[in-house]
Amino acid sequence: MHSFRTPDEVTLGVEDFGDVGAPLVVLIGSPTMLSWPDDLCDALARGGRHVVRYDLRDAGASTTVDPDAPAYTLRDLAADAAALAKGLDDRPAHLAGVGVGGMVAQVAALDHPDAFAALTLVGTRPVAPGPVDDDLPDHDAETRTRRFAVPMPKWTDRAAVAEYIAAGAEISGDDPAEARARAERIFDRTQGKARKFHMANQLGMVFAKLDCAPRWRERLPEIAVPTLVVHGRRDRFFPVGNGEALAREIPNARLLVLEDAATAIPAKAADEIADAMLAT
Template sequence: MHSTVHTPDGVTLGVEHFGDASAPLVLLAGGTTMLSWPDALCEALARGGRHVVRYDLRDSGASTTADPEAPAYTLRDLAADAAALARGLDDRPAHLAGIGVDGMVAQVAALDHPDAFSALTLAGTRPVAPGPVDDDLPDHDAATMKRLFAIPMPDWSDRAAVAEFAAAGAEVLGNDPAAARATAERVFDRTPGTEPAVQLANQMGMVFSKLDCKPRWRERLPELAIPALVVHGRHDMFFPVGNGEALAREIPGARLLVLEQAATAIPAAAADEVAAAMLAL
């Protein structure tokens, strides 16, 4: 079921519900749209007795779209959105999950709003903001990034061209091109316009490169006192697996689940394995 939720500070967030609304809440923050979380994973979590809600970040999907080229909010505001949504959906603390760049939002949300969350899952992310990486963390694979950025930008008003662009990028990154094409088509159909900045925010999450992500939070990770799961693809060349390993080391008691056949996306074939690990928190 799709709907929208309004936060106390006037932000509209597009959400989709799976499972029994009275069950414990698992909140899946989009990276940047909700479709970064596979249907199969949402359905597996719901079968496991959870109320699953995936949502679009600001400037993507059905959420508030203002100016993706110059966002007037910060990483901390996105973290506050997650906490407000969790509190608005359930009186009990929620299991929060973030994927990719939104794993950064999830880390900050859990640190800044500890009363709102009971567990944390971080998938394919790293413990520092976009931009220069810490010396002890592996950066984006240079050869992969060169191939990725060599793909010509599509005509953002052409659904088929956008889908083929996504498929080509998925092939470079080691993801399933067919799955990426299908997801891109769904994202395109949910996007409120075909302006390049809006499509980039939806299809590629480029708004994150413009966000104020200070101050650092990596040094605060040992403060986390909730069960945590770190999921990472062995073949992730965007945020190589060393980033997930660092998160698992620095969050007390965190479990690391490395998906041996995955890259940046969670394959549908791994949905049951990831859901089981999340349900065990």
């Protein structure tokens, strides 16, 4: 694990897998790098790639100021991705984003096309957090109700946080054991932080307060690089219709639907996703 300093003086916490001289794959956190399973990073590295996963601002080991009032925009996060890719390799990189990180990836590919040679979008949608377009499926109402009914933990209590995240994962259709282990790792990386930072790291709540204007969906046809869209059939947070829309609106995009997956990337799908990414 090490840090990367952008030209805008932002510190990004990053982790490398594979040969640093191999073609670069940049994995955007959602919001932490641990949203990308180790098994997937290892599989990409075995496929001959230099894999770099990183934390977004106000998450993990990256610059943290105030997740309750972010002084940056979605466009700034997209610029971070481009700066990281250009700073690590002279060749355009394969950029991948999951969840809200997929929104960052779409904007980065549109605003910085010279930085990227391929794009992978996992479990995301073509509009910002908030009200969705009429033709896109929104969060499943019953699932949201059940998740909001789970009492919030004391965010500085490791065991309580892990149990809360595991309970939410089970409601969402994800593996609660994987979610609990990931929550514990995220917590351990932010020891000593105030409760709002733990909450931001676990839930990515900063996106509820982030300026994501202007819209980018109408620009998706501008994406000219090979694109892979991956979506879980059982995703109740961003239902699969969102991935289908991305695959329709990005020219020549390929859609991979994981029949047994929900919101998170399951470790058991690592090889399938890696193979699809390596072929993109």
